[in-house]
Amino acid sequence: MSGVKLLPFILGIIKDLFSNKNRRRIYNYIVNNPGCCISEISSNVNTNRGNIRYHIRLLEVMEKIKLIKSGKYTLAIQNSDTFYNIEKTIIPHIKNETSKQLLKSIKEQRGITNQELSNKHSLNKGTINWHIKKLHNDDIITFESNGITKNIF
16 A cells, blocks of 8 residues: 555656656667667766766666676666667677677588687687687587588578
């Protein structure tokens, strides 16, 4: 019964959530740039990072956005049916230019090998292996071994 008494208060908070122009600008930036990080938002919305963090916390608590941890970064996306789980997994990888280029190459040439990726992108095998391992751990790519080489799909 006490939940019913709080309903007008909660609805008031939701209605007022976007009354703050900075919060509204931050939210709109996140909607238009899924997978953005705090520093990117700060630069493009011209607001300091502390202010961005404050508004992001409120937007997250009110379930308007979702935060995704990616290494040392926290990426923000709109919390809606717009993104499926696989897309939420892929977004951090496409924010990284090297991973993005590797994914493009794998898509274009299914069954490509680490050596071919290394030659194509002028990267050492260790760098390729690191990115490929992360992509594989997130179930974005798969491997097939034909004895000598490992083909990536």
